[in-house]
Amino acid sequence: MSDVPTGTPTTVISAKPVVLPAPGRGEDLQVRVSAPATGDRLPVIVFSHGFGWSMNGYAPLADFWAAEGFVVVQPTHLDSRTLAIPADDPRTPRIWRIRVEDVTRVLDGLDVLEASVPGLGGRVDHDAVAVAGHSWGAQTASTLLGARVLGPDGVPGDDMSDPRVKAGVLLALPGLGDDLTPFAAEHLPFMRPSFDHMTTPALIVAGDHDDSPLSTRGPDWFTDPYTHSPADKSLLTLFGAEHSLGGIPGYEVAETTDENPARVALVQRLTSAFLRSALHPGDTAWKAAVTALEETPDPLGTLRHK
Template structure:
C-alpha cells in the first residue's frame, strides 16, 4: 500500500509511507527502512530499495518505508529548516511512524491483529544508516534521538567517525563531525564493503563504514562483504545505473544474512551466523 499519508504537525509536507507485508501470517515483526541519498530522484524515497523491501516482506516482515524530507523527490527549498539532510527530522520520522501505527492499520486493515508492535527493528543504508544509528543510541551534536521501542538494527554502508570526513562534508554536513557511538548500546548488524572507499565522504577508506561496530558497545556484529562497494550489488533498486558493483549474487547474500539476523533479534528463532557465505566474513562482540 503506497502512499499511506500521515499529517505531522510542523512538518513542511505530509509524511508518506509505503507498507509492504505478506498476505498471510500473524505475529509479524516490523522493519522501519530508512533510505539513503544519491543522484536518482526516487530511490531516496518510499519508492526505493525494492530488492530489500520485497524480500523482507516475502520472508514475513511488515516493512514501513517513509519518504524523508531529504528526498530529491520532494525537492524542498534549500532554505527549509534542517536542509539539506534533515538529520534530526529523518530520525523523528521513524518515531512518528511508530506513534501512528493505529492510523496505518486503518488505511491497511489487512494488518489488523497480524503484526507484533513489540518487535520493531530499523534498517538504513548510507545516510539512512546514520538515521538508524541515531535511533539505536548514537548521538549527533550532543542530541539523543534514541527510541527504545526499536529493539535492533541493520546498518548498511553507514557513516563513521567525525574526524575522518572530507572537507566537503565539513563544509556542507557538519553534523557528521559530531557523531558519538559510545551510547549506541542496542543490538545491530553493521554491513560494510571492503571496496567502499566513499572518497566524497571520508579520508579513511572502507574501514570508516565499520566504525559503528568498532566504536559502539556490544552487542554488535560486523559483516564485511568482499569486493562490495557502496551499493552492495544493487540494494537500492532493481537495475540501478548508479550501482558501481552490480551483483545479484551479492544482493542475495545481503537479503539472506539480514533476514536471518533480524529473525534472530526479533523472533529468537535463527542463529544467523549459521547462514554460510563465501562472500564475506563475520565478527561479533
C-alpha cells in the same frame, strides 16, 4: 518468530502512499507499508532510505523482507528527489534531525499504518520493532539505536534513541567524523557521530571497496560503527562491495557501480535472519545463517561478532 510459512513463494501486499499528518514539517509524511498476505505476529522493520531516494526504492530489501514475514514501513524523507525541496530551503540544516523524527512518527502511527493495508489489522507484533537504513538512512536508524551527534565542542548531543526499537540493520553507515573531507566537515556537521551509547543490538554491513568521497580514510571508515560501539553487535564485511553493496537500492539503477545479485542475496538472507532472531528470541535463523556463511567454500563476505 512470525507465523508465516517458509519455503514457498509468499504473496506480498503493499499500500502507498499512506499519509501521516506532520504539523511543522512542511510536508505530511508519506509512507509505504508492505507485508505478507498471510501470517500473524508479524515483526516490523522501519526502513530509512539513502539520500534522494523515497518509499519507492530498495525493492530488493523491502520485497524480500515482506515475503519473509516482516511488515516493512518505508517513510519518504524530505531529501527525497520526489519532493524536489531546494538546497536553500530553511529546513535543510535540520533534515538529518527531521529524518529521525520521521521514524519516530512512524512508530507513533503504527496503528494507523496497520489499518492502511487491507487484511493486516491484528496481525502485527508491536513489541517486535526494528529499524534499518542505508547510507544517510543508516545514520538516521543508528540514532534510534543510541548513536548521538557530537556538537562543535565534541560533546554528544541529544539522546534520540527509542526503547520501542529492539534491533537494527545499518547498511553502509558512515564512520567517525575525525576523518571527514573538508567539504563534508563544512557542509555536513551532523556527520560527527558518537557510537559509545549505541547499545541496541545491530548488524552492521560494510563493503571493503566502499571508498567514500566524504572521508579521507577509505573503506575501513564504514567499520567504525562496529569498532566504536558496545556489544551486542555483528559486522558483515562484503568482499568487493561498494556503497550500494551490490545493488540494494534497486535493480539496474544508475547509482549501482558494483551490480552483484549474489551479494544482494547474501545481504537479504543475513539481515532477515538477524532480525528474525533479534526480534523473536528463540528463532534459530541467525545461527543457521552464520553457520552457512562460515561453511561456504568461497564466501562473499566475513562476519565478526562482539
